Amino acid sequence: MKKYEILEHKADLKIRAFGKTKEELFLNMLSGMSENMKPELQKPGEKTKRKIKLSSFDFQALLVDFLSEILYLSQVNKEVFFEAKFKKFTDKEIEAGISGQKVERFGEDIKAVTHHNLEIKQTKDKTWEGTVLFDI
DSSP, X not given: OOXXXXXXXXXXXXXXXXXXXXXXXXXXXXXXXXXXXXXXXXXXXXXXXXXXXXXXSSHHHHXXXXXXXXXXXHHHHTEEEEEXXXXXXXXXXXXXXXXXXXXXXXXXXXXXEOOTTOEEEEOTTSOEEEEEEEEO
C-alpha cells in the first residue's frame, strides 16, 4: 500500500494518505507533509527530537492539530520531522515523541493545515484514508 498521493489542486497542496491503522494514517500524512516541504537538510544523519501532547474535540480535528503542531515546530526550530512514536493515541488525544533533522531551508512554504474539505474514512477493506488541504 502506498503511503500517500498528491491530489490536483489549483493553488494549494492536497494530500490523500493511507494506513492500515489510524496511527499509520497519521504517520503517512506526516510523511506527505514533511516531504512536500522539500527540506534541505543541514547535517544528514544528525537527529533532533521533541515531544508533543495534544487533545482535540474529535478525530478529524486531532489530525489537523497533530500536523499543525509539527508544522509549527518545524518552522520555529528550522527542523523537519518524519517519525512519530505514539505513547498515547485515542480519537481525541495524542502523546508522542517526534524525531527529525535540522534544515538549512525549506523549498516549499506550507503556511497552514486547514479543515477545508478535510475527510477521514475507513474503506470497505478496513484501511484508513484521509485527505488534508495545506495552505501554501
